[in-house]
Amino acid sequence: MTDTPQRHDYPHLQPILTRWQDSDLNGHIAGATVYSYFDTTIQAFLQQQGGLDPQEGEVLGFVVSSAADFFALPAFPDTLEVGLRVARLAGSSVEYQLALFRVGEAQPCAAGKVVQVFVERASGRPVPLPAELQAALLSLQG
Secondary structure (H helix, E strand, O other): OOOOOOHHHOOEEEEEEOOHHHEOOOOOEOHHHHHHHHHHHHHHHHHHOOOOOOOOOOEEEEEEEEEEEEOOOOOOOOEEEEEEEEEEEEOOEEEEEEEEEEOOOOOOOEEEEEEEEEEEOOOOOEOOOOHHHHHHHHOOEO
């Protein structure tokens, strides 16, 4: 990522409460945990706003690519928020851009991207996004 994103760049913010176990040996939030915060934010949005049912729905989303840059070191007991926006929506795939913020700060602790492909559960083949899901994702485009 070349430009450092700002809080106002993200139409959706998901609150995240850190836990003691999220810390690495140095007392900071572990990088793998930041990825789990990103995944939690995407999945919560897809289920709450897009009508996606990961347990029994006909369509599933799979992550096919991800990357992150780290700028600061959040730590327990920081209260965080993950910003979410859609950079690209094409056919069966979505590219999300995410950023991890301390509450009230404009600069992120981390920023990343995740590419997800949606497939039909029965066949495992890519499928166009269902209308409700596509509408929810379009609301996240800048």
